[in-house]
Amino acid sequence: MYLRLLFLSTLSFYIFSADMLYVTRARISSTAAMGDLGVNLSFQENYVAMSNGLVEITLSNPEGHLTGIQYNGVDNLLEVINDETNRGYWDVVWSPPENTSRTKGTLERLAGTSCEVIVETEDQVELSFSRTWNSSLEGKLVPLKIDKRYILLRGSSGFYTYAIYEHLEEWPSFNLDNTRVAFKLRKDKFHYMANSDDRRRDMPLPDDRLSGRGEQLAYPEAVLLVDPIESHFKGEVDDKYQYATELKDLRVHGWICMDPPVGFWQITPSNEFRVGGPIKSELNSHVGPTTLAVFASTHYGGSDLIIKFGESESWKKVFGPIFIYLNNVTDEEDPHTLWEDAKNQMSVEVEGWPYDFVTSDDFQSKHQRGSVSGRLLVQDRFINSKGCISASGAYVGLAPPGDIGSWQRECKKYQFWTKADEEGYFSIPNILTDEYNLYAWVPGFIGDYINSTIINITSGVNIDLGDLVYELPRDGPTLWEIGYPDRLAAEFYIPDPDPRYANSFLLSDPNRFRQYGLWDRYSELYPDNDLVYTVGESDYTKDFFYAHVLRKTNNDTYEQATWTIKFSLYNINENETYTLRIALASAHQSDLQVRVNDLNEVPLFSTGKIGGDNAIARHGIHGIYWLFNIEIPGNILYSHEENSIYLTQVNNESRFQGVMYDYIRLEVPQTKTMNINS
Numbered sequence: 001m002y003l004r005l006l007f008l009s010t011l012s013f014y015i016f017s018a019d020m021l022y023v024t025r026a027r028i029s030s031t032a033a034m035g036d037l038g039v040n041l042s043f044q045e046n047y048v049a050m051s052n053g054l055v056e057i058t059l060s061n062p063e064g065h066l067t068g069i070q071y072n073g074v075d076n077l078l079e080v081i082n083d084e085t086n087r088g089y090w091d092v093v094w095s096p097p098e099n100t101s102r103t104k105g106t107l108e109r110l111a112g113t114s115c116e117v118i119v120e121t122e123d124q125v126e127l128s129f130s131r132t133w134n135s136s137l138e139g140k141l142v143p144l145k146i147d148k149r150y151i152l153l154r155g156s157s158g159f160y161t162y163a164i165y166e167h168l169e170e171w172p173s174f175n176l177d178n179t180r181v182a183f184k185l186r187k188d189k190f191h192y193m194a195n196s197d198d199r200r201r202d203m204p205l206p207d208d209r210l211s212g213r214g215e216q217l218a219y220p221e222a223v224l225l226v227d228p229i230e231s232h233f234k235g236e237v238d239d240k241y242q243y244a245t246e247l248k249d250l251r252v253h254g255w256i257c258m259d260p261p262v263g264f265w266q267i268t269p270s271n272e273f274r275v276g277g278p279i280k281s282e283l284n285s286h287v288g289p290t291t292l293a294v295f296a297s298t299h300y301g302g303s304d305l306i307i308k309f310g311e312s313e314s315w316k317k318v319f320g321p322i323f324i325y326l327n328n329v330t331d332e333e334d335p336h337t338l339w340e341d342a343k344n345q346m347s348v349e350v351e352g353w354p355y356d357f358v359t360s361d362d363f364q365s366k367h368q369r370g371s372v373s374g375r376l377l378v379q380d381r382f383i384n385s386k387g388c389i390s391a392s393g394a395y396v397g398l399a400p401p402g403d404i405g406s407w408q409r410e411c412k413k414y415q416f417w418t419k420a421d422e423e424g425y426f427s428i429p430n431i432l433t434d435e436y437n438l439y440a441w442v443p444g445f446i447g448d449y450i451n452s453t454i455i456n457i458t459s460g461v462n463i464d465l466g467d468l469v470y471e472l473p474r475d476g477p478t479l480w481e482i483g484y485p486d487r488l489a490a491e492f493y494i495p496d497p498d499p500r501y502a503n504s505f506l507l508s509d510p511n512r513f514r515q516y517g518l519w520d521r522y523s524e525l526y527p528d529n530d531l532v533y534t535v536g537e538s539d540y541t542k543d544f545f546y547a548h549v550l551r552k553t554n555n556d557t558y559e560q561a562t563w564t565i566k567f568s569l570y571n572i573n574e575n576e577t578y579t580l581r582i583a584l585a586s587a588h589q590s591d592l593q594v595r596v597n598d599l600n601e602v603p604l605f606s607t608g609k610i611g612g613d614n615a616i617a618r619h620g621i622h623g624i625y626w627l628f629n630i631e632i633p634g635n636i637l638y639s640h641e642e643n644s645i646y647l648t649q650v651n652n653e654s655r656f657q658g659v660m661y662d663y664i665r666l667e668v669p670q671t672k673t674m675n676i677n678s
């Protein structure tokens with residue numbers, strides 16, 4: 001263990017109590033020049049502290065848990081009534097490989113056994129808290145070498161943390177269910193939370209969730225506040241999943257303390273180390289007050305996103321750095337402006353990526369990385385017969401080589417995504433050296449693009465891929481379509497919540513789908529018969545429920561629901577094949593069966609048991625995307641008579657099973673001329 005003792009800073013002194021580090025600091029009279037001071041490092045028995053005159057952070061030594069964050073006259077922004085291991089920490093959930101299908105394993109707070117000063121200059125201090133693994137720890141600690149780093153820069157109003165995880169070939173196989181950094185802030189200070197422009201507000205207190213004040217609803221995370229300390233929260237549901245955000249929008253979030261006015265923000269400047277692609281949703285900040293930086297999890301993805309290590313598998317990954325940003329205003333200013341300032345700081349951090357002050361060789365610097373650019377076009381003969389359309393606003397990304405859409409489930413390596421401009425031009429900078437495939441999808445168009453040519457990123461390369469053409473799945477012109485292909489169910493009918501569970505701040509668009517309990521609204525809206533959608537008459541924004549859930553019966557069982565799509569056809573060629581394309585925005589342990597014109601026949605198509613994204617229970621509007629292309633022989637369709645497509649989700653072991661549709665389309669055979677309205 002690295003041990004050092006420095007003289008205490010002349011400006012501060014510390015008092016250590018036995019069970020709790022409580023740092024008191026002499027008030028500094030001249031604050032003007034504080035940002036210009038160098039960074040100081042001081043070791044105490046069992047602790048190490050670093051300060052730059054603006055921020056002082058204290059870590060347990062050698063574990064490397066954050067025990068104190070001192071800022072703007074507040075001794076500790078972290079929850080001082082919590083145990084020191086439960087204030088600011090890195091953790092994992094892991095399990096032995098036999099538990100592959102399970103998403104719950106052992107929760108382990110990653111504790112170092114050795115502390116090392118990596119950098120100590122006036123401009124920067126970087127500390128490492130590490131531990132390794134050997135077979136004597138089998139079954140006790142996750143079989144990973146862990147190196148947690150903390151960086152404090154001169155003049156910086158916050159600090160950085162990152163970690164390097166490594167699994168050696170000779171170590172046992174295991175599953176890593178999730179990993180994150182968690183911050184527990186003081187509940188007496190932080191009451192206002194901001195996760196995005198439309199999800200920020202005063203929050204209930206953690207005590208409101210306790211029995212007596214709160215009543216658990218369908219699962220432990222969802223609690224009805226029946227007797228909250230602040231009575232205006234009465235009747236609200238508190239559930240951290242109501243705040244979940246897509247990774248592409250999850251760059252800054254946190255809390256504001258009003259007195260003194262202080263903001264605590266978690267800024268994630270790059271998504272390269274997160275898993276599952278840019279629209280995977282993740283938790284962020286929630287009642288606690290808690291702020292999380294989740295790097296990998298099964299949320300909104302399911303067990304496919306468990307990171308599984310097989311026999312003889314070596315792996316190394318850098319998570320972060322992320323930035324913890326602290327800001328303040330004078331007592332006269334509005335503390336809510338701290339959120340605007342935090343967003344500005346987020347832009348500064350994004351601009352600064354990849355950070356040049358990170359010392360680990362495992363973190364590639366800007367000049368070691370490469371870049372890719374090009375233009376994506378879409379070809380859909382039935383929209384534009386002459387040629388290609390610009391893939392305006394396409395999501396384009398580099399991810400490890402795989403199959404179509406494999407990036408959704410990819411969780412071991414790094415991904416690099418961008419959004420193409422209006423003309424489909426894209427450019428992806430700062431890509432780590434490795435081999436990749438290029439993937440894309442285009443809002444407004446069905447399916448997924450993959451270019452299976454290996455793209456080899458080497459240091460300094462700038463690869464121009466030129467024009468790439470995404471040929472859409474298409475067998476013939478559209479007879480009818482339901483929805484808008486964008487991987488979301490948001491355009492469909494989202495019901496008002498049960499008034500018993502309505503949270504007023506979620507009543508307005510675009511957050512309506514986040515309300516608790518919408519799954520049970522289906523059987524209230526369709527008490528006698530299941531949903532019937534008639535092409536040409538129905539309006540999917542009103543007549544197509546956003547989720548194909550189970551029907552709740554009077555005796556609290558949940559039963560299959562069969563939805564019907566009715567449409568007419570003329571001039572059918574019995575020898576030709578029609579194509580039904582069903583794009584799902586989510587599936588949870590579902591088996592979707594498709595029948596045509598005869599509900600008693602064996603299904604024409606069945607998805608088999610698919611999905612585990614749990615988006616219905618977690619108030620999501622999508623999970624993982626699925627596309628099914630189903631052939632319908634012309635000889636089972638009726639000419640000049642109404643046809644029915646029956647969609648049945650058959651699995652009903654739990655109430656949250658079901659699918660969300662993204663988009664459904666019927667194509668007539670290519671050889672036929674358009675016969676939509678004939």
Ligand SMILES: *[C@@H]1O[C@H](CO)[C@@H](O)[C@H](O)[C@H]1NC(C)=O
Nearest residue numbers: 009010037038040051052053
């Ligand atoms: C660091 O320590 C030096 C020497 O004790 C002191 O002059 C300086 O003000 C300290 N800086 C900070 C940021 O505490």
Ligand SMILES: *[C@@H]1O[C@H](CO)[C@@H](O)[C@H](O)[C@H]1NC(C)=O
Nearest residue numbers: 031054071072073328329330
């Ligand atoms: C904000 O906090 C810093 C660090 O404690 C302090 O130097 C500065 O005076 C504070 N600014 C305001 C406006 O309170």
Ligand SMILES: *[C@@H]1O[C@H](CO)[C@@H](O)[C@H](O)[C@H]1NC(C)=O
Nearest residue numbers: 094095096098099104105106
């Ligand atoms: C793995 O699963 C078994 C059986 O379900 C259970 O007894 C065990 O506790 C699990 N282990 C972990 C680490 O989750």
Ligand SMILES: *[C@@H]1O[C@H](CO)[C@@H](O)[C@H](O)[C@H]1NC(C)=O
Nearest residue numbers: 113131132133134135136137
């Ligand atoms: C294995 O790890 C344990 C716990 O860190 C340590 O006490 C022991 O010395 C290590 N054994 C070997 C052979 O390195």
Ligand SMILES: *[C@@H]1O[C@H](CO)[C@@H](O)[C@H](O)[C@H]1NC(C)=O
Nearest residue numbers: 434435454455456457458459
């Ligand atoms: C990618 O580049 C590396 C380094 O130049 C090389 O070792 C590797 O063989 C290349 N891979 C392919 C598929 O060309």
Ligand SMILES: *[C@@H]1O[C@H](CO)[C@@H](O)[C@H](O)[C@H]1NC(C)=O
Nearest residue numbers: 450451452453465468469470
């Ligand atoms: C894949 O990319 C290469 C350039 O790397 C290009 O030549 C090829 O046409 C692309 N393939 C498709 C299917 O777009």
Ligand SMILES: *[C@@H]1O[C@H](CO)[C@@H](O)[C@H](O)[C@H]1NC(C)=O
Nearest residue numbers: 552553554555556557558559
């Ligand atoms: C539950 O009620 C439904 C009608 O609401 C009925 O069809 C079904 O048989 C009942 N199931 C049980 C187990 O009683």
Ligand SMILES: *[C@@H]1O[C@H](CO)[C@@H](O)[C@H](O)[C@H]1NC(C)=O
Nearest residue numbers: 556557558559560652653654
């Ligand atoms: C599933 O549906 C069947 C009838 O369709 C019913 O008997 C059973 O109780 C349902 N299961 C659950 C868990 O509600």
Ligand SMILES: *[C@@H]1O[C@H](CO)[C@@H](O)[C@H](O)[C@H]1NC(C)=O
Nearest residue numbers: 571572573574575576634635
């Ligand atoms: C379908 O195929 C059969 C057998 O080849 C043929 O007799 C019939 O005319 C065909 N129907 C149409 C509409 O082309």
